Amino acid sequence: MAGDTPDAGGGHTFPPSRVYTRYVPLKGDHGMLDLKFVRDNVAAVEEALRKRRSTLSLEGFVALDRERRERLVLVERMRAERNAASEEIGRLRREKKDATDLMERMKSLSSRLKGAEAELPAIEGKMEEFLLSIPNVPAPSVPEGAGEEDNPTVRTWGTPGTFSFPVKDHVDIGADLDILDFDRAAKIAGGRFCLSKGAGALLERALIGFMLDVHTREHGYLEVLPPFLANSASFLGTGQLPKFEEDLFRVAGTDYFLIPTAEVPVTNIVRDEILPVESLPLKMTAWTPCFRAEAGSYGKDTRGMIRQHQFNKVELVKICRPEQSAEELEKLTADAEEILKRLGLPYRVVTLCTGDLGFSAAKTYDIEVWIPSQGRYREISSCSTFTDFQARRAKIRFREGASGKTRLAHTLNGSGLAVGRTVVAILENFQREDGSVDVPEALRPYMGGMARIGKRC
RNA sequence: GGAGAGGUGGCCGAGUCGGCUGAAGGCAACCGCCUGCUAAGCGGUUGUACGGGUAAAACCGUACCGAGGGUUCGAAUCCCUCCCUCUCCGCCA
Known part of the structure; x- marks a missing residue:
């Protein structure tokens, strides 16, 4: 196959068992399966799980969701600041003015941002895993029963x-x-x-x-x-x-x-x-x-x-x-x-x-x-x-x-x-x-x- | 298996020595205008997700140019890895 690079074994490397092509949300960066639906309908989802005789619980998920949003706000605020400053630097340089001060300050912001960003994937990974494990909600016309x-x-x-x-x-x-x-x-x-x-x-x-x-x-x-x-x-x-x-x-x-x-x-x-x-x-x-x-x-x-x-x-x-x-x-x-x-x-x-x-x-x-x-x-x-x-x-x-x-x-x-x-x-x-x-x-x-x-x- | 080319928005297709490109231009669609009707023409609008905000909107922010990582104050643009598509050669039903 074109583009493949042989590894040491001379063959292709594929994801090991249980590692799948990562779930790629709809065009988004960190979108979830139906995050909003689950968040806004915790009771309904729990009821659906109960009807299905599932042992899954939404406990923990709600807290995880709150934590994610708090951190996200923080990260996005820093990114906004960085973006604004970068634009400013671009302008200064085009006008042949000195921008080293601003660049120095942004250097430290950038490293702090990296730290804050690093915490998100773990949280989102857990949420994603959870969302992928929630079964579909039974239609209203489906009779309740055990088996x-x-x-x-x-x-x-x-x-x-x-x-x-x-x-x-x-x-x-x-x-x-x-x-x-x-x-x-x-x-x-x-x-x-x-x-x-x-x-x-x-x-x-x-x-x-x-x-x-x-x-x-x-x-x-x-x-x-x-x-x-x-x-x-x-x-x-x-x-x-x-x-x-x-x-x-x-x-x-x-x-x-x-x-x-x-x-x-x-x-x-x-x-x-x-x-x-x-x-x-x-x-x-x-x-x-x-x-x-x-x-x-x-x-x-x-x-x-x-x-x-x-x-x-x-x-x-x-x-x-x-x-x-x-x-x-x-x-x-x-x-x-x-x-x-x-x-x-x-x-x-x-x-x-x-x-x-x-x-x-x-x-x-x-x-x-x-x-x-x-x-x-x-x-x-x-x-x-x-x-x-x-x-x-x-x-x-x-x-x-x-x-x-x-x-x-x-x-x-x-x-x-x-x-x-x-x-x-x-x-x-x-x-x-x-x-x-x-x-x-x-x-x-x-x-x-x-x-x-x-x-x- | 060998050699090469390429992956950008609903589609086609530009992106120069990294900055004002969510992204030119075209098509398509939608809304107006114009016009016996149609076609053509003119003007305008049109991505998605997440977060904030709102009664709901408006609005604001962030992210997204195959995927992941790196360099940088800043990356569609530079570097690395991977995936996929196409062309030629070889092999094969």
């Missing part, structure tokens, strides 16, 4: 089928049909990986094509194919960093992380940009593989392809005006649901309660598909609005036509859908007594007309 069990069901579609024979799970179905091979995947990579073969691989590819086609041709999304690795600044923008590095795979010795969702590269397409208002809502869809470390989920869903280190997903991302975001979330969720309807898979939609809400989200609908072998619904899509949370971090703005003012956009995203889990749902819901699986009508054109997956001969 998963408190998520209310919004609606249910379809009826779980009944089987006149003992149902098999997708692992057995896949093994019997020789289309899923977890043993060899483990040999190649390890646990939580899958190798699809024959109709299994075709099914996965068909689903990706089907989903993308519906979203681009019928729902008006622009298809994008982004990088599958992204840098730390991008992850900071969408909120996966700095708090959740342990969930990510990092490429050793680099600033690159494997994306855990297309949300990261796609939302960051417009990072640091001011968008023309008429381009909103911006709707994009992308297929990507997703990579997740799944640290802390040991023993959970170890069997099968429900929880993998790598899985395919078709993602929906929207960038819109604040006034549009509530409605756009409903539409986005409906767009994801449409896929399940066309595939004929029974599902329900739940609203995540405050205690179950993700870090960056203000409101989330989970779409859960029926899994016969488990006798319950499992998440297959998660549709969220982040309000201006990601936009603030990633500096995604738009210019209001009338006032000419820039405003933070709202960002949303949702799976449309998780492809691996869709494969699971299809295999299990459409299995037949003889071990074969019916291919949903909508998918057949994408599978060369194949109507049923049977044993290979």
